[in-house]
Amino acid sequence: MGRYPIFQSPLLDEVEHRMGSCRPWHAGPLGKDTRKLVEILTEDQAEINSLGLTHEQIAQRLRELASKAKEGWGEPVCVDEKFLVTIHDARGKLPCPWGHPGLYRKTHIELKNIETGEILVWSDLSIHMVEAHGFYQGKGSVYRLDPSRVKKILEL
């Protein structure tokens, strides 16, 4: 799953259905994207390949930054003298739409690149979906992690 090429399957249909049922929360992980999930996964995978990155590399970096942000207890934390990272927690937990065991805290992690002012937003669940499924969310989702933006903002 999340590896190129990606195939349409009944499982992926089910995952897509579950993502759709996440509305109205942030319009769900599919956002306002009109593409099928398989297309989103395939196109993002191709972009990741062309950028010379891997899902694991990106997830690892997001995890490290989130971990630093947690030390701030909701206040911005300066990381590597390059980023200001803040984490907000809301009540409740979320499952992975792929049906993996485990629940993820409802976190909202915001990173600002101090030099460029650009902002990247993700959640604990986002990190898992990138790492395990190569899913960067659909266009229009609040937590969409466009691979090119991720590379640029995180200076990967």
Place this chain on the structure above:
Amino acid sequence: MTSILVGLLALSILTAVLALLLEVADSYFGFYGECQITINEGDRKLDVQGGNKLLGTLMDEGIFVPSACGGRGTCGLCKVKILEGGGPLLPTEEPYLEPEEREDNVRLSCQVKVRSDMKIEIPPELFLIKSFKAKVTGLRDLTATIKELNLQLIEPETIEFKAGQFIQFEIPEYEGCEEPVYRAYSVASATSAPNGISLIITRVPEGVATTYIHDFLKEGDEVVFNGPYGEFYLRDSDNDIYLVATGSGLAPIMSMLYQIVDQKIDRKVTVVFGARHLEDLMYMNEIKQLQERTSNIEFIPTLSKPPESDGWQGSTGRVTDVLDKIVETGDNKEVYICGNPMMVESVEELFKKKGVPENLIYYDKFG
């Protein structure tokens, strides 16, 4: 050309007939008839129409199982024990159930459909939970990101709850939110004023509920909530009480303080409230008024990063810095913590190291 049109017409008719057959089949096979739900070995018996999810069915009968996601299977709060009639465990339930829970027939009531007679077990206190209609009588900014919401009850006219508990607030459909959702908020007001409640709501970035409350809700609007819920409330003992909070975690703490003063609870109380700047402190006047009514409340607000312009003369640093200095041993102490999950974990750890038994540390982690 004619043959193409005829073909298209035939296809359309066939599709319509198939759709109709599907509707008929669904209503026939999806019709489960009357079912009986026996609760807690016969304490209550409900005769209901089958076919709907157990959570919604119970709610229609006035029994409110906690849910923060409105039955979408994303919060894991709506657990009930189903002894008979629950069917097989569903993949959507699996992430939320520990192995021991599965063995004990615990299920997510928002996922289980009522298809036949059922026997279930729920905590008896759920029978006390009600749905309330209320009117917004006040919306007040406490800080730049935190609002106080005051509600006067319409139906029923009074609420009974324990200081520290929370309610489930219904967010109706609005722009950007296609269906109603529920969110949990602790009650900040006194149990001695049962005609209304106050809630404290922090604006969460992109939050469905907090955006509605901060940007759309107005005085005079009618709202719906249910409750009360939760195990976070003051225990009866002689132990000294430590109340620790950050941000909107102060809500249940305020309710506890009102209880302590109203009921003249004669125990030493230390309140440590952490914020970043002076402008983030809230309820300072209210706490001062409570202190004037009793001599056993010590209040220590602490700012983690006060700029010089604040002119702050009080404690600085995090709540853990303050507690480390003032708490010598864990003897005869009881702790109540609410707010940021990382703060809660750090404070819990600190008190455990000081010797407070784990069963005397209570928290509402907001996460």
